[in-house]
Amino acid sequence: MRLDTGLTRIAIPSKGRLQEASESLLSAAGIGYRRRDRALMARAKGLDLAVLFVRPDDIPILVAEGAADLGIVGRDLVTEHGCKKRVKELADLDFGHCRLAVAAREAAGITKVSQLKGRKVAASMVHSAESFFKRKRVPVQLVEVSGSVEIMVALGLADAIVDLVESGDTLRDNGLAVIETIAESQAILIAAKKPRDAKLLGVIQRRIEGVLTARQYTLLEYNVPRAKLKEAEKLTPGYNSPTISELEDPKWCAVKVMVPRKNSIEIIDQLEALGASAILETAIHNCRL
Secondary structure, eight states: OOOOOEEEEEEEESSSTHHHHHHHHHHHHHHHHHOOOOOOOEEBTSSSEEEEEEOOHHHHHHHHTTSSSSEEEEEHHHHHTTTTEEEEEEEOSSOSSSEEEEEEEEGGGGGGGGGGGEEOOOSHHHHHHHHHHHTTTOOEEEEEEOOGGGTTTTTTSSSEEEESSSEEEEEHHHTTEEEEEEEEEEEEEEEESSOOHHHHHOOOOOOOHHHHHHEEEEEEEEEEEGHHHHHHHHHOOSSSOOOEEEESTTTTTEEEEOOOOOOHHHHHHHHHHOEEEEEEEEOOOOOOO
């Protein structure tokens, strides 16, 4: 595929922990494409859009420099590459949650950052680590590494590490414990300050936001005695208000309403206790509010 200079571009990770979730998000947003073998780009179906498959570390730079109009990347990488003021953060994507943290060997008795003064610290994100220790006024010897940072303490290369932590299992496996969190991170949607096609960029942003909103809600439908409708509405007020329909029996009515997905089971229990029946829950794949 030849990349036209005027074609809008979105960069997504070609590998790593955010790749699969990024591709799933684009698919749910109706941004379909066919990637041939290990091609570095693909044309989106029905849109003047190219999808770029690049290293996660390169995405903030590509968007900041205008080589890509949009990007899906971890907030930690935007900070690490000094691009926070050079790109627009459009949305938190609610996946890839992790934290950049300082960790040390539990057996060494290091429980405070101040105890690392003058010691060696291995870091995968050396710029973020350097800024952190400067803010803390704790001078350390930073050693830039990539790959399995957790093993560097066991190898004797460092007394502590600065690395991304998800579950913390890998740290525990290596006898390490977090002593301080530097920053929380997750996948975000970023945009160039001067996109090629602002209108198309807005369409893509709204599509993605529609998927994100849909993932937070579920659709409930139920029948309820009209005498209990006001109580039911307190349980399910809806985004603006619920949809109420008449039933053949005037003593009953039907309700259709969006509720927070995380609370749906508890709400169903409460509706049943109230006297509601025929309660149905349906997944929402996309929406615009």
